[in-house]
Amino acid sequence: MRQLTAYEHGWLEVGEGRDLASHEAEALAAAEGILPPGCLQWGHRRVKFTQFCGVVQVDGLQVEVLPKLTPYQTEAQQRDTLLTMLACAGDLEGVERLGAGLATSRTNLLDLFIRHFAHLLERQLQQGLLRDYRDIDDTLDQVRGRIDLVRQQRENLFKPQRLACRYSELVADIPVNRLLHSALRLVISLATSPLLAQQLHALRMRFGEVGTLAPHERGPTAEQLNRMQSRYAPLVALAHLFLDGQFLDARSGRQQAFSLLFDMNRLFERYTASRLRPLARRQGLKLIEQGPRRHLGHEESGRGRLLMRPDISLLNESRRPVVILDTKWKRIEGPDPLAALSATDLYQLTAYATAYRCLSVVLLYPEQAHLRAGQRHAMTLAGSGARLALAAIPVDGTAPEIVFSESLVAAHV
Structure with a gap:
């Protein structure tokens, strides 16, 4: 299995002696149906992953896609950033503890995800197989x-x-165990480390009396588990991530590709909400995601037009938004962050401030070279009189110290 490291929005050249051989690019194109829409962008004899990071495996090639915030960070640091964000956002519970130390080695992301699955499964099996x-x-x-x-x-x-x-x-032959057995059977075929494969085979021996899911059978989700099975919720969610990433049907031996990719825009939004929620609670504010929903305008008939859903809002006791935050997973080019603002961003935040009568709106970026956590840049929006602030949040899992008020957001990290 050839391993290749790529970065989001970084071009991979196609051709002999380049990043991707022609047959590898063709295999990647053939598997595009299982990838998130818009994940790949093709150019002339080149291709790049957009805002998605994770792992794609096709035709003897494993592509590891890492975030690229700052040019001076190493592969291991970017790998650790992704693991930390996934853990804080709740996508992979506890993965940052397992990834510590491993991320600095040459262990690839897929093996890390599989090792995390094996770790969670082994910990639960110590209490006995579900029956x-x-x-x-x-x-x-x-x-x-x-x-x-x-x-x-x-x-x-x-x-x-x-x-x-x-x-x-x-x-023991119950749906949740069949789901876990099916995922275990899949990851055995995906693991590149012989020691990890040996550990997985040992775990599979515990499922001797359990079958696997039938073709096209999905198995229970984490929300469908009963009270006695609820401790398996992180495992079940991870099992679905693995099984949903298949191309064709791995259980019938026809697997051709596999993907485990995360939309960094949505991941950064969930990560930010998880880091800010305790701080908002201490200020007596309620943090909500993707809301409150409100239409920008209404027809004469009363029908609403252009539904607005702010990424993050902080509500006071009267359920009125006092701070609206829009998360931006992007790099700022140049030393002046305010100069990097697009007209679209300004129009969007102005619309939020006006429609919600909110005097404090924030564009929140990941910490990077030209916008450090602790720096704050602000401007006044014409018409609404609201203050627009640019701030950064660290993506290494450390808690940001952000003070919220009804008229201003001051960031201190």
Whole structure:
């Protein structure tokens, strides 16, 4: 398996002796159907991943796509940034503890994700394999459970020594275990580390009495687990991430490609919300994501037009937005962050300030070379009189110290 490291928005040249061989580019194009829409951008004999980071595996090639915020960061630091954000956002619970130390080595992202899955699974199996009761119909020599009179008359009318019984038995072959077994079987084929593959095979031995999901069967989601199974929620969510990343059907032996990619725009938004929520609570404010929803205008009939959904809003006790934050996962080119503002961003924040009557709006970027955490740049928006602030939040998991007020946002890191 050839391994290649790429960066978001970084071009990969196609051709002999270049980043991608022609057949590898063709395999990547063929697998584009399983990738998020707009994930790939093609040029003349070149291709790049847009705002998506993670892993794609096609035709003997594994591409690791890392975030690229600052040019001086190493691959290991960018890998660690992605793991930290995933852990804080809740996508991969506890992965930052497992990734510490491993991310600085040559361990690739896919093996890290698989190792995390194995770690969570092993920890849960220490408490025993999940079991549940299942109704079983059987014909026995003695009564077990209760006699099914309808079956008894239909099947054993002239065999009184045989009894049609229905009873409940505690079994391990249940949907959640079949889901985990299917994911385990898949990741065994994806792991590149022999030691990791050996660990996975040992775990699979624990599922000897458990089947796998049938083709096109999805299995339970984390929200569908009962109270006794709820401790498996992170594992189930991760199992779905792996199984949903397949191209064709890996369980029938026809796997051709695999992807585990994360939209960095959405990931940065969830990461930011997770870091700011405790600070907002201490200020007596309620943080909500993707809201409150409001239309920018209404027709004469009352029908709303252009539904607005701010990335993050901070509400006071009256449920009125006092701070609206728009997260921007992008690099700022040049030493003046305000000069890098696009007209679209200014129009959007002005619309928020006016429609929500909010006097404080914020563009929040990841910390980078030209916008350090602790720096603050502000301007007044014409018409609304609101203050627009540019601030940065660290992406290494450290807590930002941001003070919220109804008229201003001051950032201190």
